[in-house]
Every structure is written in C-alpha cells, then in structure tokens.
Amino acid sequence: MTTLKKSLLATAMMLPMAGTAMAEGQVNIYAWSESISPELIEKFTEETGIEVTVDSYSSNEDALTRLQAGSSGYDVITPSQHFVKIMIDEGLLMDIDANEMSAYDQLDEEWKGQWWDPENDYSIPMAYGTAGFAVNRDIYDGPVDSWSVLFEPTELAGKIAMLSYPDEVVSAAQLYLGVEYCTEETSEMRKVYELLDAQKSGVVAYTSDNIANRLGSGEVAAHFWWDGQVLRNRLDGANIEFAMPKEGLVGWLDSYVVPAGAENVDEAKAFINFMSEVDNATAQANYYAHSVPVEINEEESLYTPENAPELFPTVPVVFAQACSPAAQDLVTRVWTDLLQ
Amino acid sequence: MSKAFRFWGLFPAWALMVLTLIIPVFIVAAVSVSERGAYGGFDWGFDLTAYRQILFTLGWTDELEFDPKYLIIIGRTLAYATGVTLISLILSLPLAYWISLQSARMKLILVYLVTLPFWVSMIVRVYSWLIILGNDGLAERIYVFFGGADGQGFLFTWGAMLVGMVYSHIPLMILPVYAAVEKLDPALIEASHDLYGSRWTALRRVIIPLSAPGLIGGSILVFVPSLGAVLEPMLLGGGRQLMMGTLIQNQFGGSRDWPFGAAIAMVLLTIVVLVLIVNARRAARQMEASA
Missing domain, CATH: 3.40.190.10 (Periplasmic binding protein-like II)
Structure with a gap:
C-alpha cells in the first residue's frame, strides 16, 4: 500500500x-x-x-x-x-x-x-446484473454478438481496455472457450491463458478505474464493463453499446x-x-441503473426492455462461483503470467 | 548532559522509529514467511514458499520450474527507477544552478514554486497527465502542430509512465541539488576559468564534484520512491506490465497471496537498504579523505 x-x-x-x-x-x-x-x-x-x-x-x-x-x-x-x-x-x-x-x-x-x-x-x-463489454459506436461499427470480437480482436486490436483484476475477465474468457468456471484442470486454464496472452498485444490498458471517460472519450473503442454503468453513460449521451455475446454474460x-x-x-x-x-x-x-432483487414501484421505474436493453439480456447469464483454492490459484497463475 | 536526559530526550524519536519503522518491517518479514490463506490473508507459521516462488513457480505443465518472470519484473523496475533518476538529475542540475543565480527574493519564489505540486494530491496530479497525454490532449496537439500524425495516443506507453514518474519525483531532486549548488562559491568557477578551464571543465571539475552530496542525496530521494511507484504504472502505463509496486499490490488484491506480496516487499526493502549502505560507505570514505 x-x-x-x-x-x-x-x-x-x-x-x-x-x-x-x-x-x-x-x-x-x-x-x-x-x-x-x-x-x-x-x-x-x-x-x-x-x-x-x-x-x-x-x-x-x-x-x-x-x-x-x-x-x-x-x-x-x-x-x-x-x-x-x-x-x-x-x-x-x-x-x-x-x-x-x-x-x-x-x-x-x-x-x-x-x-x-x-x-x-x-x-x-x-x-444484480452482468459483466460484459461495451464498444464506442463513434469508432467501431462492427458486430458485438460474440466474445471473439474482444478476445480475438481484428478491427478492435489496439483499442481495447480490460479490467485490472482477473475475477470477471477470466470468467468471460471461460464462457467464450467453454471452459467451466473454477476448473481445477491446468490444461483447461492454459487455454484461458493462451487466449488472454494472444489478446494482450491488442489491449492498451488493464484498469478498472475511470472507465466511463476512457471509453466515452474514445481513448479506447472497447472496454470490459458492467451492464448498468453502460446504461447510465449511454443515457447520459455517450454513444456506446453493451455487447450481447452469444456465449453468455458473467452474472453477479x-x-x-x-x-x-x-x-x-x-x-x-x-x-x-x-x-x-x-x-x-x-x-x-x-x-x-442495475436490476434489483427487491420489490419496486414499477410505475416509477425508469428502465424497460425497450429503453434499457442492457438490463434485459437476451443471451445466457452464468453467475460467477466461489472457486476452491486450487482453482483460484490457477486463475492467479493466468493473471500473473499474463501481466508479467 | 546526563545519561537520563539523553535517554528520555531521545525517547520520542526512538519510540517513533520503533513504532512506525521497525515493528512494521518485522511484521512484513513475519508475513512473508507465514502460510498463505486460501482466499488471501495468512496464518502464522514458518514457510519459505513465498521466497522460493520468486525463482521457481508451477508452470503450465504443473511442474515446478525455474521461471525468471519475477526477476524480469525486478530488473525492469530497477532499470526504470534508474532512468527516472538520471533524467531527473540531468534536468535538475541546470535548473537548480539557474535558481541559485537569481536574486534572494526570486530564489524564495522559485523554490516555493518547486514545492508547489506537493500541495496537490498525487492522484490529481497523475490524473492531470491523463488529460495532457490522452486523445486530443495538449501533447497530441503540440505533436500535430509540429507535423506529427493525428490520432497518435501517448497514453498507456512506457514514455507516458516515464514522464509521469519524472514529473512526480523531480522536486525531490531539485531541492537537495539546489541546496548544494547554492553554497557553491562563484569565485571557484571564476578561478577555473582563470586557469583556462573551459565551461565544460568548470562543470566537470568544479560544479559537479562540489555539489555531489546534493546530487547523490537527490538521486536517492528519487530512486527509492520510484522503485515502489504504483500510480504511474497503473494509470499512465496502463498496467500492461507489472512493476514491483503493482506486483506487490496485486498479491494483496487479485492474486490473494499475502506472503508472496510480503516477500517481494522484503526484496524491495533489501534493494533500498543496499543502496543506502553503499551511499553511507561512500560518504564515510569521503569524510576520511577530507579529514
């Protein structure tokens, strides 16, 4: 510290x-x-x-x-x-x-x-809500229907920012690869590592702070992000879109x-x-601007599937799990090797 | 001076040292050899795994193998801190010398200006560089004005980090260098010219040797905090490659390996202590020589 x-x-x-x-x-x-x-x-x-x-x-x-x-x-x-x-x-x-x-x-x-x-x-x-990624529509007008756009970038290469911690990022990579959350198989996690390592040359920053500015200002064209924050910033006038990758979103x-x-x-x-x-x-x-698990007054609620598609995912949502220490170690190994 | 007075008179200083410096170092040392908790934290014990991990880690074949990745991070950090120190040094000497040539009143104002950034939060100062170096920021406009290509981001590069680190640390260099240069007797420089010394010779043989204590003191003040920098690598460098500061921070955060974080902190501390010992010995030799 x-x-x-x-x-x-x-x-x-x-x-x-x-x-x-x-x-x-x-x-x-x-x-x-x-x-x-x-x-x-x-x-x-x-x-x-x-x-x-x-x-x-x-x-x-x-x-x-x-x-x-x-x-x-x-x-x-x-x-x-x-x-x-x-x-x-x-x-x-x-x-x-x-x-x-x-x-x-x-x-x-x-x-x-x-x-x-x-x-x-x-x-x-x-x-509750989901973790996924958003793109700046002023810069990028390609498809956002798959994690491949972010994890194996072509057009977005060099314009991507990810979070600074592995938690949601590794889970998303697992969804994309079809690797189970919290797997204890080294060979499975190696695939995750190799995916993220190959992606790294196209990533300009790993950071969890100040995301709205970075994406809104066009400093990057795609950013790992949460549904509600995307919604809030979009309604504030940012030309951004929350992706609905067919492989699924990470639930929280x-x-x-x-x-x-x-x-x-x-x-x-x-x-x-x-x-x-x-x-x-x-x-x-x-x-x-996230979904709520308690009773609310629907008439006063601002968000509907029409004006807030971010909060009503059309793809599977898989909630992150609490991993065993062994599985957590593998997640850590991926991240340390990635950023070494 | 009575013995009792010497003891009690120094007691506050000793208490402060023990409470804020020695005990924390022992705690860090103890954590570095404790057993890692499953989800972060630690259990007291004796286990050298954290130190072994600096050199040997489990590879992707699940076998313990020699892995230089942490050595590379340590080396990178040392190289970076050295670079920051050298750049600060080269920029500070002429500036400090120039300040020392001003009128007494002007000197006060200029020294005050040098310390001014300390009144602003470090985070705010680093953030301001995000704006300067960012897309369409001041740096890019100047670059484009002089014929550079548009849309050239300066952020999240090694250069951005370097600029940020030099900026944050340079006042710590200017002040001691200024203190040393200010005491310099202009007659000595004049004398070197009288003896047909060129400007370069005057700088090399008179100014630099006489202001060496300030240069060295400033270098230590810049080098040591540069080793542990966290903000600049994260915000300006984009956190793409770890430095020791960010590596330590990660161990207590995402990686949840406190003993390893503490072990790296001990390595960092050892490097700092080595630097200080080398300097102390040099100073001692110099004292002997001049005695």
Missing part, C-alpha cells in the same frame, strides 16, 4: 470521527463506486439522524483485502455473490439474522436462500453485508432496511 493510500485511508477514518459528537449515530459504508444514490443517503440522514459516510472500491478483491486486513471501520459493504460466500467462510461477516429483517420480506422469492448464503443469515441482495449479484466487528450494527441494519423499502429501492434502482 502506498503512503498515499494510507493517508487517504487515515483521512477516511478520521472524517466520521469529526461528525460523531453531533450525530445520533453513524454508519460507514464501503460500496462499489457510485453505487448508492446520494439523495437517498441525504434522505436517510434526515429521517433517522444517522450520519452516513461512503467510501468506494472498484473490485471485489479490494473489499476482501480491506476486510482481511482487520478492523476496516466499515459497517456495510456490498460484495458480489462469490465474495459473500468467501467472506462467510473466512469468518469475515457478522450473522445479522438478515432473514428477520424487514428488508428480507421485500426480496423477490427467487433471490432468497441462494447458495452463497442459504439461510440468509448474513446478506440482503442489493442489485451484490448484497448488503455487515463485516464482523462492525461497531454500528443497528444503524447498518436500519440503513439496509431503509434502502429496501419500495420507494427507496425504486429510487436506488433508477440511480444505479
């Missing part, structure tokens, strides 16, 4: 302290960048008097690392399903009896009791969880319940 990050972290931890004297309570949230509606946070503070601080991350790995480093100071985080599973197994999350919370009653039946948290002791689903579902050792558990639960109320969940869905 750089000194810079440390000092940022120190500042981030000092900030809430400054507000404590005044507030009736506080809740410190660590969430995907730009994932929680600022208006809802204001509304929550108005209604409950609880002060909210939000820090953000841009990969599940960052969130996991922060928790493993101990006493993160956060009360709510929003990792994806496979990381929820890992965090539960590693004892990093608090059993908050999520199934007794009012937020749980708002959940759609199909998202209750999933494999990563079968009894819903720890987690309340927040949003983020959940609200409370880290073990969190200090403001009641406030955290109040926040999660608040976010899951119908009106608030609707406003949040409209802001975040």
Whole structure:
C-alpha cells in the first residue's frame, strides 16, 4: 500500500470521527463506486439522524483485502455473490439474522436462500446484473454478438481496455472457450491463458478505474464493463453499446453485508432496511441503473426492455462461483503470467 | 548532559522509529514467511514458499520450474527507477544552478514554486497527465502542430509512465541539488576559468564534484520512491506490465497471496537498504579523505 493510500485511508477514518459528537449515530459504508444514490443517503440522514459516510472500491478483491486486513471501520459493504460466500467462510461477516429483517420480506422469492448464503443469515441482495463489454459506436461499427470480437480482436486490436483484476475477465474468457468456471484442470486454464496472452498485444490498458471517460472519450473503442454503468453513460449521451455475446454474460449479484466487528450494527441494519423499502429501492434502482432483487414501484421505474436493453439480456447469464483454492490459484497463475 | 536526559530526550524519536519503522518491517518479514490463506490473508507459521516462488513457480505443465518472470519484473523496475533518476538529475542540475543565480527574493519564489505540486494530491496530479497525454490532449496537439500524425495516443506507453514518474519525483531532486549548488562559491568557477578551464571543465571539475552530496542525496530521494511507484504504472502505463509496486499490490488484491506480496516487499526493502549502505560507505570514505 502506498503512503498515499494510507493517508487517504487515515483521512477516511478520521472524517466520521469529526461528525460523531453531533450525530445520533453513524454508519460507514464501503460500496462499489457510485453505487448508492446520494439523495437517498441525504434522505436517510434526515429521517433517522444517522450520519452516513461512503467510501468506494472498484473490485471485489479490494473489499476482501480491506476486510482481511482487520478492523476496516466499515459497517456495510456490498460484495458480489462469490465474495459473500468467501467472506462467510473466512469468518469475515457478522450473522445479522438478515432473514428477520424487514428488508428480507421485500426480496423477490427467487433471490432468497441462494447458495452463497442459504439461510440468509448474513446478506440482503442489493442489485444484480452482468459483466460484459461495451464498444464506442463513434469508432467501431462492427458486430458485438460474440466474445471473439474482444478476445480475438481484428478491427478492435489496439483499442481495447480490460479490467485490472482477473475475477470477471477470466470468467468471460471461460464462457467464450467453454471452459467451466473454477476448473481445477491446468490444461483447461492454459487455454484461458493462451487466449488472454494472444489478446494482450491488442489491449492498451488493464484498469478498472475511470472507465466511463476512457471509453466515452474514445481513448479506447472497447472496454470490459458492467451492464448498468453502460446504461447510465449511454443515457447520459455517450454513444456506446453493451455487447450481447452469444456465449453468455458473467452474472453477479451484490448484497448488503455487515463485516464482523462492525461497531454500528443497528444503524447498518436500519440503513439496509431503509434502502429496501419500495420507494427507496425504486429510487436506488433508477440511480444505479442495475436490476434489483427487491420489490419496486414499477410505475416509477425508469428502465424497460425497450429503453434499457442492457438490463434485459437476451443471451445466457452464468453467475460467477466461489472457486476452491486450487482453482483460484490457477486463475492467479493466468493473471500473473499474463501481466508479467 | 546526563545519561537520563539523553535517554528520555531521545525517547520520542526512538519510540517513533520503533513504532512506525521497525515493528512494521518485522511484521512484513513475519508475513512473508507465514502460510498463505486460501482466499488471501495468512496464518502464522514458518514457510519459505513465498521466497522460493520468486525463482521457481508451477508452470503450465504443473511442474515446478525455474521461471525468471519475477526477476524480469525486478530488473525492469530497477532499470526504470534508474532512468527516472538520471533524467531527473540531468534536468535538475541546470535548473537548480539557474535558481541559485537569481536574486534572494526570486530564489524564495522559485523554490516555493518547486514545492508547489506537493500541495496537490498525487492522484490529481497523475490524473492531470491523463488529460495532457490522452486523445486530443495538449501533447497530441503540440505533436500535430509540429507535423506529427493525428490520432497518435501517448497514453498507456512506457514514455507516458516515464514522464509521469519524472514529473512526480523531480522536486525531490531539485531541492537537495539546489541546496548544494547554492553554497557553491562563484569565485571557484571564476578561478577555473582563470586557469583556462573551459565551461565544460568548470562543470566537470568544479560544479559537479562540489555539489555531489546534493546530487547523490537527490538521486536517492528519487530512486527509492520510484522503485515502489504504483500510480504511474497503473494509470499512465496502463498496467500492461507489472512493476514491483503493482506486483506487490496485486498479491494483496487479485492474486490473494499475502506472503508472496510480503516477500517481494522484503526484496524491495533489501534493494533500498543496499543502496543506502553503499551511499553511507561512500560518504564515510569521503569524510576520511577530507579529514
């Protein structure tokens, strides 16, 4: 960790302290960048008097690392399903009896009791969607119906950016190659490595930050990205399109969880319940522009299959799994060899 | 001075050193020989796998084989930090010398200007280079103005990274070099000319030797942080090839191998300590020589 990050972290931890004297309570949230509606946070503070601080991350790995480093100071985080599973197994999350919370009653039946948290002791689903890639239509007007456009680029070569972490990228490569997620077969993962290694000469950057600018400004013509972000930026006027590769998209579902050792558990639960109320969940869905696993007011919802095709995939969606250590090692080997 | 006073007077400094420097180094060392946790993290223990991994890794045939990939990353980082240091050095000396020739008031203003970037967050400063070097940015416009081809991206190249790193670190070079050059007695330069020394000879035989402590001090201040740079390789270099800083960061993030990250950090620390030892010995020799 750089000194810079440390000092940022120190500042981030000092900030809430400054507000404590005044507030009736506080809740410190660590969430995907730009994932929680600022208006809802204001509304929550108005209604409950609880002060909210939000820090953000841009990969599940960052969130996991922060928790493993101990006493993160956060009360709510929003990792994806496979990381929820890992965090539960590693004892990093608090059993908050999520199934007794009012937020749980708002959940759609199909998202209750999933494999990563079968009894819903720890987690309340927040949003779900897919990881794929988007292209800038000012620069590229070719087809986007297959991962081959991105992974074996011809026209796009030299104009591609991928994420800086393997999680979704390797899963997507596996979908394309027909390799099973989390395989422990070295020979299978070698194929993934060879695909990504051959692609590398056409990739200008591996980075997970600042994606909207990079793709919107035409710095790159194709970028690995998430459905909702593409939608939001497209509606803001960017001429971009989210690809629907026939091999499938990588599915994810983020959940609200409370880290073990969190200090403001009641406030955290109040926040999660608040976010899951119908009106608030609707406003949040409209802001975040991802699909929501809770009941919302359909009439107020901004997104329909017509204006938001990103959120209604027409291709198979395969959710990322929590891999065994052996399988995870292979993923790591692919990535380290790729970037060596 | 009483013994007790010497002890207690220095106590805050010692406490600070132990708490913020020595204990953390021991923690990193301990993590580097601990056992890797399945999903990141670690369990205390004694296991040298992390160090073995620097030279030998499981290949795609599932056999442990000698693999120079980490040595290449270390070598690349050293080469890069050396390049950044040399460029900073070459740019700093004339600038520092020029500042030292100004009026007292002007000197103050110029030195203040050199330190000005430190008041702005490092991330913001690196981001500003994204705009300068990006598509249709200032760099490209100048390039096109002088007849270069359009649509030439400068971002995500080794050059972009180099520019960013020199930019971030050069104030650390200018200040000590300036401090050394400022003390230079102009009479000595005059004397070298009186003895029919050319400008080049004056630079080589008078200015550089007399400002050597500043040049060396500045070089260390630039070289050491360059070794651990993370932001510039990631943002400006595009993260296509790992440097030691990004390699370490990856081990604690995506790769989830904390002991290996700690082991690489120990290698980095060893290189830094070696550089400092070499410098300390050189300084000691010089003291002896002048005594």
